[in-house]
Amino acid sequence: MQAQPGAELTLIRHAPVQGxxxxxxxxxxxxxxxxxxxxxxxRAMLSRPERLIASPAQRCLQxxxxxxxxxxxxxxxxxxxxxxxxxxxxxFGDIPDxxxxxxxxxxxxxxxxxxxxxxxxxxxxxxxxxxxxxxxxTIVAHAGTVRAALALAIGTVAPAxxxxxxPLSVTRITLLPGGQxxxxxxxxxxxxx
Numbered sequence: 646m647q648a649q650p651g652a653e654l655t656l657i658r659h660a661p662v663q664g665x666x667x668x669x670x671x672x673x674x675x676x677x678x679x680x681x682x683x684x685x686x687x688r689a690m691l692s693r694p695e696r697l698i699a700s701p702a703q704r705c706l707q708x709x710x711x712x713x714x715x716x717x718x719x720x721x722x723x724x725x726x727x728x729x730x731x732x733x734x735x736x737f738g739d740i741p742d743x744x745x746x747x748x749x750x751x752x753x754x755x756x757x758x759x760x761x762x763x764x765x766x767x768x769x770x771x772x773x774x775x776x777x778x779x780x781x782x783t784i785v786a787h788a789g790t791v792r793a794a795l796a797l798a799i800g801t802v803a804p805a806x807x808x809x810x811x812p813l814s815v816t817r818i819t820l821l822p823g824g825q826x827x828x829x830x831x832x833x834x835x836x837x838x
Contacts, residue, residue, distance in 0.1 A: 653819045653829065654776060655691065655783045656791045659700075659708040660684075661812040667736050670729040670759075670789075676704035678711045680813075686835035687813055688712055694783035698776060700724040700790065708813070709785045718785065723772040726787035730759025748803035762792070766802050769793040777820040791816050798826035808832065 660676040662669055678684070691712075699705045699718035702725060709718045732740055743754060755761040760768075773794055776782050784790070788810035796805035798818045810816070810832055817829035 651819060651821070652777045652779075653781045653817055654773060654794065655694070655781075656794055656816045656818070657687075657691075657708070657712075657783065657785045658788055658791055658810050658812055658814050658816075659702070659704040659785060660711070662704055667734050668729050668732050668740065670726050670733050672733055673703050676707040676711075678707055683813055683835065684711050687815070690833075690835045691783070691815070696776075696780065696782040697785070698724070698782050699785040700726070700787060702726065702787070705785045705787070712785075721772055723768050724784065724786045724790050727762065727765045727789040728759045729756045731757040732759065748806060752803040752806060762789070762806055763802050765789050766793045766796045766805075770797045773797055773818075774820075774824075777826070794818050794826075795828065795831065798828045 660678050660680070663675045663677050693713060694716070697709060697713065697716055697718040699709045699720050701720040701722055706718070709716070746754060752762045755764065769790055770793065776784070791810045792805045792808055794816065795808055795818070796802045799805060808831060811834055813834065815833040816831050818826045819829055820826055
């Protein structure tokens with residue numbers, strides 16, 4: 646497939662999760678879509694996507710539906726959030742202390758029965774490359790997915806863990822000739838009037 650240089654991927658993190666104080670990663674919890682002014686402001690700063698793609702998680706599909714009613718996204722299972730394995734469903738305070746780790750060791754740390762951040766990057770990078778090769782797209786997904794996109798653009802995994810990715814924020818990466826991604830913006834949030 647021929648690359649489409651200049652293909653921008655607009656990544657949107659889903660709306661806040663209606664959480665229960667427990668690790669949710671792959672748990673399919675709903676989004677809190679009650680911030681109508683926030684959705685309106687975000688919609689105003691974005692163009693209506695020609696290609697809309699989403700994680701199949703209900704929080705991503707709900708966010709997409711709130712932003713662009715009637716526009717059904719293409720879904721990709723590989724865009725799911727990181728699996729925290731045996732830690733999923735644990736209260737946040739009950740996650741085992743893994744001690745101080747360098748960024749590289751933290752990126753490689755795998756919760757029992759889960760995946761590391763390096764694993765999620767390896768899972769997500771090929772799908773992002775494929776999406777970009779087909780042209781510009783808007784993707785509604787998870788903080789881990791956005792960080793994996795940043796790792797793809799940076800060319801290394803560990804530093805991407807340092808990015809704070811807020812709910813309903815926009816991150817943009819663009820595919821250049823030669824196959825390199827560049828970062829156009831990170832964690833851009835719309836301001837409600």
